[in-house]
Amino acid sequence: MKYIQIRHMNYWWHIHDIEPFRIDGANEIEFSITEDKEGDNLFFHLDFYNLSSLVDMIKKEEFMEKENPEYNNFIQRYHRLKNGESEYFIGAIYYKDHYPTLQECELNGRCIFDLKSPTLEPYYAVVFLNENKPLTPEKVMNWIEKLSKDFFKQSIDYEIAELITKEYAQLAYNKEFSKDK
8 A cells, every 4th residue: 555645735725626726727736655644655756737737838838848859749749648649648757866858758668667867766757647637536546546557567556645624625725825914
């Protein structure tokens, strides 16, 4: 069993429709996978983005600027995703001291841990999903369980370490934004 630690409260604000956040804005999620429910023993970090988020990132050139030599490859991967030719693509993999190209991010039948810099395993990946709906906790669970075989070469059972209630999310929102007034 591994645990999903959702890293930003604004995800829950979207999930619970806390004003001005809306569920249809839950298009991305940043989370850590840990070996323990407390979140102390890291297994891997992931960012998931659905198609809506990816389109927005392309328009704003947030993930990759048009001047980047890999931009055309990135756009081709987006089109394959949008057209249903692929389920996902990895947009970036991070290592402590190595920054691979988009081409180096392809699994090609390998486990994500096989994508090593000369001696390091990756610890973080940005993944774009062929998903049109908001990334609800159920969708996140479905995707991570599905991708575990590709990414980690094993089926893994997951649990979200802490499911935030609407009441708690509202309190956190009020606390966060009351200090601005």
